[in-house]
Structure formats: structure tokens, C-alpha cells
Amino acid sequence: MSWHRSDxxxxxxxxxxxxxxxxxxxxxxxxxxxxxxxxxxxxTMTSLEDQGIYALASNYGxxxxxxxxxxxxxxxxxxxxxxxNSGGSGNLRVENINAxxxxxxxxxxxxxxxxxxxxxxxxxxAPQLLHLLGGRIWASPRISSLLxxxxxxxxxxxxNGISExxxxxxxxxxxxxxxxxxxxxxxxxxxxxxxxxxxxxxLGAHGMVYANIVxxxxxxxxxFSFIQTFMSRHGSGIAISxxxxxxxxxxxxxxxSI
Numbered sequence: 001m002s003w004h005r006s007d008x009x010x011x012x013x014x015x016x017x018x019x020x021x022x023x024x025x026x027x028x029x030x031x032x033x034x035x036x037x038x039x040x041x042x043x044t045m046t047s048l049e050d051q052g053i054y055a056l057a058s059n060y061g062x063x064x065x066x067x068x069x070x071x072x073x074x075x076x077x078x079x080x081x082x083x084x085n086s087g088g089s090g091n092l093r094v095e096n097i098n099a100x101x102x103x104x105x106x107x108x109x110x111x112x113x114x115x116x117x118x119x120x121x122x123x124x125x126a127p128q129l130l131h132l133l134g135g136r137i138w139a140s141p142r143i144s145s146l147l148x149x150x151x152x153x154x155x156x157x158x159x160n161g162i163s164e165x166x167x168x169x170x171x172x173x174x175x176x177x178x179x180x181x182x183x184x185x186x187x188x189x190x191x192x193x194x195x196x197x198x199x200x201x202x203l204g205a206h207g208m209v210y211a212n213i214v215x216x217x218x219x220x221x222x223x224f225s226f227i228q229t230f231m232s233r234h235g236s237g238i239a240i241s242x243x244x245x246x247x248x249x250x251x252x253x254x255x256x257s258i
Contacts, residue, residue: 111159160223179226186218189215
């Protein structure tokens with residue numbers, strides 16, 4: 001009787017699905033550590049004042065990311081999952097690959113245009129907006145400086161969100177396991193960068209923003225490496241020119257930022 005019951009339950013579960021769920025679980029744990037790592041690092045390496053200033057900047061900056069970028073990321077993730085689901089066969093239609101590529105390149109290009117506009121204007125407007133909303137109590141040079149720096153971090157959040165949405169939708173079980181391993185490497189990079197900026201450089205809350213930029217940058221590089229490999233495997237590819245604004249637009253943004 002016990003053998004039949006065990007056989008019944010074994011037949012009710014899909015081992016590939018269990019393996020996929022395990023990979024996703026470990027990725028979620030590592031991502032949570034990466035997300036909450038800044039709070040832990042700040043608590044151990046900075047003063048209470050730096051912690052408060054960083055919390056203010058991250059809350060306001062995170063609000064922009066949640067309101068503007070998260071809906072785009074989630075809707076794109078749903079679209080990528082529907083287009084890149086091979087049903088276990090590994091065979092994808094060319095039309096689906098092209099549609100996923102189009103969605104990815106259009107979102108990334110839109111983010112690039114927003115970054116080109118935001119880099120020169122964001123650091124100037126963000127402190128003024130905070131003073132308008134919070135009054136003179138927030139009229140501190142350190143807070144204004146940190147908010148200005150945080151404006152440069154927000155595009156990295158956007159690029160990482162959409163690129164990892166594509167990876168999680170296109171990767172198979174083996175690739176998800178490989179990504180989980182790399183997430184551990186990214187955690188080490190983040191911890192090392194935080195130690196250098198906070199402990200060695202003594203940059204306080206500003207150092208944590210720099211460490212987060214490093215963290216997002218390495219994750220973006222890995223995600224785009226995966227995307228290029230995935231596209232090449234299916235007879236396609238993505239050129240930098242498809243994602244970035246025209247050179248003159250970039251030059252104009254850099255000139256305005258100086």
C-alpha cells in the first residue's frame with residue numbers, strides 16, 4: 001500500500017519543474033541579499049546620519065523606479081515568457097524571437113533616451129523637487145549631493161530590470177543554475193565595492209550609491225552577454241546602435257552635464 005502511495009505522489013510531480021522552482025528560489029534568496037545588502041553594509045560601516053540620508057534618497061529614487069520602471073518590467077517579463085516558452089522542446093519560432101527582440105530593443109532604447117535627458121537635468125532638478133516637497137528642513141548640501149548622485153544610479157536599475165526579465169524568461173534550467181552561481185559572484189563584487197567605498201574610501205552614503213552602481217553594472221554586463229549568446233544561438237543578434245541614441249544626442253547630453 002505504501003509503495004502504491006509513493007508511486008502515486010512521484011507521478012504527480014514534474015522533476016524538471018521542481019528543479020526549475022529550486023533554481024528560482026535560490027535566485028530569489030540571492031537577489032534579496034543583494035537588495036537588502038546595502039542596508040546591512042550601511043549599518044555596519046557608516047554613521048546613523050549616513051544611514052538616514054541614504055534611506056531618504058533610496059526611498060524617493062526607489063519610488064520613481066517602482067512607479068515608472070516596474071510596470072514596464074513586469075509586462076515585458078510576461079510578454080517574453082509567452083514568446084520564449086518552447087514547452088521543453090528547445091525550438092522557438094523565428095517570429096517569436098524577433099518579437100521578443102523588438103520589445104527588448106524598444107524598451108532599452110527608450111531607457112537610453114530617458115537617461116540622456118535625465119543625466120544633465122536630474123541632478124539639478126531632484127534637490128529642488130525635494131526642497132519643494134519637504135521644505136527647508138531638507139535643504140542640506142549632503143542630501144542634495146546624494147540625490148544628484150542617485151539620479152545616475154536610476155538608469156542602471158532600469159537596464160538591469162528589463163535585461164534580467166529577458167534572462168529569466170529565456171533561460172532553461174541549466175542556465176538558471178548558472179545564473180544563480182553568478183549571482184553569488186555579484187554578491188561578492190557588491191560586498192567588495194561597498195567595503196572599498198565605505199570603509200577604505202570613507203564616502204558614507206555616497207559610497208553605497210557607487211557600490212550599487214558597480215553591482216548593477218556587473219549584472220547588466222552578464223545579462224547582455226547571455227542575451228547576445230541566446231540571440232546568436234537562434235540566428236539573430238543585437239547591436240549597440242539598436243539600443244543607444246545617436247552620437248550627437250549623447251555628446252549634447254555630456255556637454256550639458258559638465
